[in-house]
Amino acid sequence: MGAVQLGFSGGEPLLRRDLEDLVAEARHLGYYTNLITSAAGLGEPRLKALKEAGLDHIQISFQAGSQALNDFMAGTRIFEHKLAAARLVKQYGYDIVLNFVVYRDNIDQIGQMLDMAGEVGADYVELANVQYYGWALLNRDRLLPTREQLSRAEAIAHQYQERWKGRMRILYVIPDYYEERPKACMSGWGSIFLTVAPDGVALPCQAARQLPGIEFPNVRDHSVEWIWNESPAFNKFRGFDWMKEPCRSCPDRFKDYGGCRCQAYMLTGDAGNTDPVCSLSPRHDVILSAISSANAAAERGNGAREPGQGEGPIFRNVRNSSKLSA
Amino acid sequence: MAVFDPDTILAISNKFRLQWEAAQQAYVLLYAEGMIKLNVSAGEVLKRLDGQRTLAAVIEDLQRQFPNAALEDDVREFVNIAHDHGWIIVKQPT
Numbered sequence A: 001m002g003a004v005q006l007g008f009s010g011g012e013p014l015l016r017r018d019l020e021d022l023v024a025e026a027r028h029l030g031y032y033t034n035l036i037t038s039a040a041g042l043g044e045p046r047l048k049a050l051k052e053a054g055l056d057h058i059q060i061s062f063q064a065g066s067q068a069l070n071d072f073m074a075g076t077r078i079f080e081h082k083l084a085a086a087r088l089v090k091q092y093g094y095d096i097v098l099n100f101v102v103y104r105d106n107i108d109q110i111g112q113m114l115d116m117a118g119e120v121g122a123d124y125v126e127l128a129n130v131q132y133y134g135w136a137l138l139n140r141d142r143l144l145p146t147r148e149q150l151s152r153a154e155a156i157a158h159q160y161q162e163r164w165k166g167r168m169r170i171l172y173v174i175p176d177y178y179e180e181r182p183k184a185c186m187s188g189w190g191s192i193f194l195t196v197a198p199d200g201v202a203l204p205c206q207a208a209r210q211l212p213g214i215e216f217p218n219v220r221d222h223s224v225e226w227i228w229n230e231s232p233a234f235n236k237f238r239g240f241d242w243m244k245e246p247c248r249s250c251p252d253r254f255k256d257y258g259g260c261r262c263q264a265y266m267l268t269g270d271a272g273n274t275d276p277v278c279s280l281s282p283r284h285d286v287i288l289s290a291i292s293s294a295n296a297a298a299e300r301g302n303g304a305r306e307p308g309q310g311e312g313p314i315f316r317n318v319r320n321s322s323k324l325s326a
Numbered sequence B: 001m002a003v004f005d006p007d008t009i010l011a012i013s014n015k016f017r018l019q020w021e022a023a024q025q026a027y028v029l030l031y032a033e034g035m036i037k038l039n040v041s042a043g044e045v046l047k048r049l050d051g052q053r054t055l056a057a058v059i060e061d062l063q064r065q066f067p068n069a070a071l072e073d074d075v076r077e078f079v080n081i082a083h084d085h086g087w088i089i090v091k092q093p094t
């Protein structure tokens, strides 16, 4: 079918003992293979095995709500471990690619994150704001940065982009809530990406599973070709015919595909609606009120603060996760 | 723009992987965010930049395979462009 890219992400792909086999097979089939990992447990033997299996690219991510990102502020062990992994990755001939997830409590520290990235010799750093799905949506009031924080962060990011020009590429992505137009989510539903979950369910994006009324096909029951070309799920929001107004007649629909189906569902109750991030959406009010509610929460002190004060961030762990999926 | 000595040894950058793509009937450069489809001559040049041969040897080899074209200038120009794009790196500067 001409697919050339295969990404391993999670969860944590390193937890799979057969990851090397999967990489080797993918490479054998001609895929460019990319591993997105927290790098916890990425020691030299494992990295060597992955390299030998033919892994092409590694991204180390610092997830929001993870202990490691929190530790970064406190400078503790897990974080050091990740830096060591990053250096090791470089020794094995890979670029160091770091993804930081930023939100209200850490966005003021992006300068420190970039300093650290520069010290380990990172080649590419992505600072992306949390996307408000699942866990983050529940905590939105305390995660969404304030307008002032965003403009400060943007200025800092630009400063570092200048300073590190030609050595380290820096991508800074603001939360879509503060945009006038939605992101071109997945470059359009069923347009480029196909995700296979560990149980074999094929999805247009990792978050799509929550959408009601869509039966996502399983690679155990159907060919990938059928899933991609024929399955009702992958055709549901493909192209432009499914759109309602205002997207339907909007010239921007070729650019943003009406935004994110999951966000439309979570915030308006209908996955077929315009992503409410769009200022043309009749439900854009839900975004505006989320912003003012989060800004008010930050003002009340339930936000950016000195480390060690106030209630701690809510970590993602087994206990909290089961609450979310219940 | 870089001008390379004949005995420069060039190799594909570790950010890219050169591969024959049957579905496209072309050589492609794969990288983390996508793919660059190469035309026939670009593919022929890049597949010879193996980190072993000198640029002169590569040109000679190409000339042997395509005896009817005067290709040295074109190859040099393409190699410069490829280097500027970061597709290839100098293995051992001389």
Ligand code: SF4
Pocket (backbone or CB within 6 Å): A181, A182, A246, A247, A248, A250, A251, A252, A253, A254, A256, A257, A258, A259, A274, A275, A278, A279, A280, A281
């Ligand atoms: S109305 Fe729809 S297509 Fe137009 S800009 Fe908004 S989301 Fe995009």
